[in-house]
Amino acid sequence: xxxxxxxxxxxxxxxxxxxxxxxxxxxxxxxxxxxxxxxxxxxxxxxxxxxxxxxxxxxxxxxxxxxxxxxxxxxxxxxxxxxxxxxxxxxxxxxxxxxxxxxxxxxxxxxxxxxxxxxxxxxxxxxxxxxxxxxxxxxxxxxxxxxxxxxxxxxxxxxxxxxxxxxxxxxxxxxxxxxxxxxxxxxxxxxxxxxxxxxxxxxxxxxxxxxxxxxxxxxxxxxxxxxxxxxxxxxxxxxxxxxxxxxxxxxxxxxxxxxxxxxxxxxxxxxxxxxxxxxxxxxxxxxxxxxxxxxxxxxxxxxxxxxxxxxx
DNA sequence: CTTAGTCAAGGGGTA
DNA sequence: TACCCCTTGACTAAG
Numbered sequence: 208x209x210x211x212x213x214x215x216x217x218x219x220x221x222x223x224x225x226x227x228x229x230x231x232x233x234x235x236x237x238x239x240x241x242x243x244x245x246x247x248x249x250x251x252x253x254x255x256x257x258x259x260x261x262x263x264x265x266x267x268x269x270x271x272x273x274x275x276x277x278x279x280x281x282x283x284x285x286x287x288x289x290x291x292x293x294x295x296x297x298x299x300x301x302x303x304x305x306x307x308x309x310x311x312x313x314x315x316x317x318x319x320x321x322x323x324x325x326x327x328x329x330x331x332x333x334x335x336x337x338x339x340x341x342x343x344x345x346x347x348x349x350x351x352x353x354x355x356x357x358x359x360x361x362x363x364x365x366x367x368x369x370x371x372x373x374x375x376x377x378x379x380x381x382x383x384x385x386x387x388x389x390x391x392x393x394x395x396x397x398x399x400x401x402x403x404x405x406x407x408x409x410x411x412x413x414x415x416x417x418x419x420x421x422x423x424x425x426x427x428x429x430x431x432x433x434x435x436x437x438x439x440x441x442x443x444x445x446x447x448x449x450x451x452x453x454x455x456x457x458x459x460x461x462x463x464x465x466x467x468x469x470x471x472x473x474x475x476x477x478x479x480x481x482x483x484x485x486x487x488x489x490x491x492x493x494x495x496x497x498x499x500x501x502x503x504x505x506x507x508x509x510x511x512x513x514x515x516x517x518x519x
Numbered sequence: 520c521t522t523a524g525t526c527a528a529g530g531g532g533t534a
Numbered sequence: 535t536a537c538c539c540c541t542t543g544a545c546t547a548a549g
Contacts, residue, residue: 215543228545229527275527310540311528324528353530386540387531 208502209303209478211262212490216251223247224268234280237271241282244269245289249296256300259498259507260490262441262478264305267328269335274327283338294339303478304345305441306332314372315352315365322368329376336379344438346381348406351389351397362389362397369401381406381441385415391424392417395431404432409468410445410482425472438478444468445482460489462496469500476502 214224223244227236248265255263272278283290297304312325332347355361369377383406384394391405391412398405407428409421419427425442432440446461460483483489497503 222544224543226526226544228525231546272527277527309528310530313529316529318529321529328528355530 208476208497208500208506209261210481210490210493210497210503211255211260211264211303211478212481212483212486213264213307214266216254216487217485218487219247219250219254221247221250223251224266226268226271229272229275229277232272232277237278237280237282238285241270241286242289245286245293249293252293252296252300252302254487256302258487258491259494260487261301261506262303262305262480264307264480265335267306267308267332270331273331274324283334287338290335290338291340294341297339297341303438303441304336304339304341305480306335306345306347308332308347308349310350312349313352314349314368315355315361317353317355317364326372326376329380330373333373333376333379337375343378343436345379346404346406346437346441347376347379348381348383348441348443350383350385351393354388358388358393362393365397366400369403377403378436381437383443384408384411386411387415390415390417391419391428395427398428398431404428404437404440406441406443408443410443421468422471422475425475425477429475429477440477441480442477443480443482459483459485460492462492465493466496469497473500474502 215222221243225240225243227240248269252263255261270278270282273282308328311321312328313321314325314329316322316325329347329349336345336347351362351365353361369380372380381404382394382397382401384391385408391407394405397403405428407425412421412424417424429440432438446464460481479493481489481493494503498507
């Protein structure tokens, strides 16, 4: 078990998701922004390694307008050595990476143009991971998409469209249950029809549930991950914001609940993404709690003495 | 300098 | 049809 958080670190003092307005687009601006974002990403990854945070979601905003026609700059070649270096660091530290395209990436959209744009956006995500030479255990997680007034048809459209995607994208995709439309059972069905692993989101399950328990859903989704090609399952975790609307994420991790979750899911192994607003602060607390859990300990201890700690 | 409006991209629910 | 929610700042022009 690795523990991590998404995209942003609030301690290190740099932002890895800087962007700008379309109106102020220039090649120079892309170059400067991507340089900043890649530098920052490496700093954040170093911070994470030092704190035993070995799971991290890379922001989709790494390259501004990456899949937009306005961006004709060949950032892939220009930053090749930076991507190489970051990838080397990730592999050496045994950090697990995921990405999560924004909600307008919809491969089941009834609108062909939206599907086309989504393909480009997914290609961009896969390209980032390819440039870092990361394997297929590195996942790009997406939701099923909209219902468009006919859920069954929309699920079938998702499956059909999946098979039209480039294999470099297919091999990295995981489908995640969302908080309103497609629950665990729906995603398991799609997983069965496509062969893609299902990423279980504990919080979404609590607001868009089936009659399966957390543990049941976890076990079912775990079976969809091929250990060799997909790695151990990824799981998203959050709790509800106190006093907030039912779908809002918590400000900080609720430790009592988290301990309970660890107990409840034992001994199923997975990598856990904490979708909590205060980011690395909660991740550090969770690592502290999990350091009494054998799944987490095994991960850390198995790696001592390996390359990772061989820095002298 | 501070502030408020705006920003590439969607879907769904409600009034 | 119009607006709000999800979520998230941070960019940018205006004051």
